[in-house]
Amino acid sequence: MTTDIVVAGGGIGGLALALGAAAHGHRVTVLERNAEFAELGAGIQLAPNGIHALDRLGLGAATRAIATPIEALRFMDGVTGEHVTSMPLGEAYRERFGNPYVVVHRGELYRLLLDACRDTPGITLRAGSPVTGYHQDASGVTALLAGGGRVGGALLVGADGIHSAVRAQVVADGAPRNSGITVYRAIIPMRQVPPPLRSWAVTWWCGPGCHFVHYPIAGGRYLNLAASRDDGAAVPFAGRPVSVEHVRAELAPLSGARHLLELGQDWRAWVLVDREPVPEWTDGRVTLLGDAAHPMLHYAAQGACQALEDAVLLAGLLGDGPAGLVRYQARRRERTAAVQRISRESIRLWHPAGAAAAARNAALAAMSATELHDAVAWMHAERIGVHQ
Template identity: 60%
Template sequence: MARIIVAGGGIGGLAAALGVSRRGHDVVVLERRRAFEELGASIQLAPNAFWALDRLGVGADVRDKAVFIDELRFMDGTSGACVARMPLTGSYRARFHNPYAVVHRGDLYEPLLRACRAAPRVELVTGASATGYTQDGGAVTVALADGSSVAGDALIGADGIRSAIRAQLVGDGEPRVSGHTIYRSVIPMEQVPRDLRWNAVTLWAGPKWHFVHYTIGGGRYLNLAATRDDGATVAVAGEPVERAHVLSEFPDLGDTARRLLELGEEWRTWVLCDRDPVGDWTDGRVALLGDAAHPMLQYAAQGACMALEDAVVLGGLLDCDAHAIAPRLEKYAAARRARTARAQLVAREMGTRLYHPAGDQARARNAMLSAFSVTDLYDEVDWLHGFGPSGGPTGGSVR
């Protein structure tokens, strides 16, 4: 079989290592940091993510720490009116074969990491920052920042939105700055009044802003995320910000949403970035995966879900010897390109057409959403949440 190098030890990189190693390949995961760890607070997992996690062998472990959500709520952020509800229990689970859940990012990452550590064919290497690659007809050599190198039969670039592997393969420069600033806070649930403890992912939409909150950490914490469409032009990642500043950015927030926002403490801020879809993720024995291939805004809650799908499809297609890897990587990219591009563009559109309009446009949006039946709402997300058991190219099983 083959020796596969994975650049990047995040969610996508570890998932790729599991998917590929289960095909009998040896995998070396290169992580630039000094430890394998996942930063960030929370993540939403739709049924397509659980479909992938089950095939990677970690679905049960992720479920153990997940909060299974009863519904998605879309609220008018200024009036406080409920515009639309999508139930996520009985008929939803029957249709999509899995639940919808939220987890702390660590509660997704740790099962992947444990599974990689337990896998005899997976080697985890820290302090190894990939800077580029060279290849001949039968091998790839990955250059590292310390001047050393690692060789293998193929390279999977899973090194994030600022991927060094993508920079060489695609060469499309810096990520696109969205102009949207997000403020995040996580607070203990005991600080939340009981009348505000809802088992729902709730989004309050207002003019050039929106506010999302939901429970994480097995019900121990409330995650708050408030976003302004403020025209920001410089990328920012995780900088502390004063509570008073956050509250001042959302003056039109209705009473209930305001109560929730005021609970936030120790806020941090990011300026959101993504990239345009591209037509080619492969270069011979090199391919991209996850945010290195298709970074997207958070508004469809699908970034990690898409990376997990990538890993399953990639693993399913690499049931081959080393000499056949390059055409299989091309097949993987072809299977994933259109779906992930659609998710990227839909996420952008949701951030403008659905979440941030004002005046007549907001009223038209509310009228459109409130007219949807529950079945209509399920039909709208079927292409996304129904991947795997309900259709879509699976690339074979990795079980």
């Protein structure tokens, strides 16, 4: 049965849902608050579970074609400079999980989704359409737009991110939680990186109260830098330019990574926010998806992957109306809550000092490649939609 679906938010999750829904024969209108459909940002890691979801949307091959393959997840002690362990992502990993672990440029991934939506009959993209809330009754649901516009359909999906206006009505749990962690991000041309320091790995440098991650993007032409400091920041902010001196001072404990950190210029800072998992995010004809439903810190590199999984599953259940939304929520809540929790807990592994850090290093170094793969299997092995 063809249903009119209204999607609030044209991010990765909203566009993925539009594509999935259209493939199931629904008509979809995506309402994006910004004046244009666009996505900023640098690199994004995609684990096999995210690429499986893109396969289901018909974009797996195109994604693999623009992706930078990653050979290992490398864990370093940021204080001593010691290499602790590396999880290989070669053939054994790819065979076990059925897809590679890659990095893509966020803008390029978004462009794939956007072009596919534009090429798909049945999808209408409306920019400059901020949703403020909704009204529903037995016959349908209406998205209310700032300025008084209204867009009606049979179902509404809030894919409008962590500050979701739709969530404010469905869950009404107030502002996101301030993590008290500041993340600093920069991108540098790879030619500035001394050749011995270049690699096709995602590398973590961990130290007391902070860590630093870097990985190649754009086919290895750039190095993406992201450093986190558990500084108890009192007030969230986003994208604030900060000086090189400030970043170096904040990350001084990571002396083992100084040679790379000091290459960073044009740093910007964000204070991270997330939310507690909630058991329900559906209200009759309205549900949530992606960061609107289960926003997480980025430390498991899974937010977009989970939004893509949501989109594939939900797209296949929309034809069942409100009952399908309830089934979608029931199928997604435990998994997404677990990823929210692990994203927070990772810093307990990454940020200890002294004897606790040494014990962590010893435990990680003792793990075989298979044991390391076992540890991420619950996240990376999911093939959403295959056994729907």
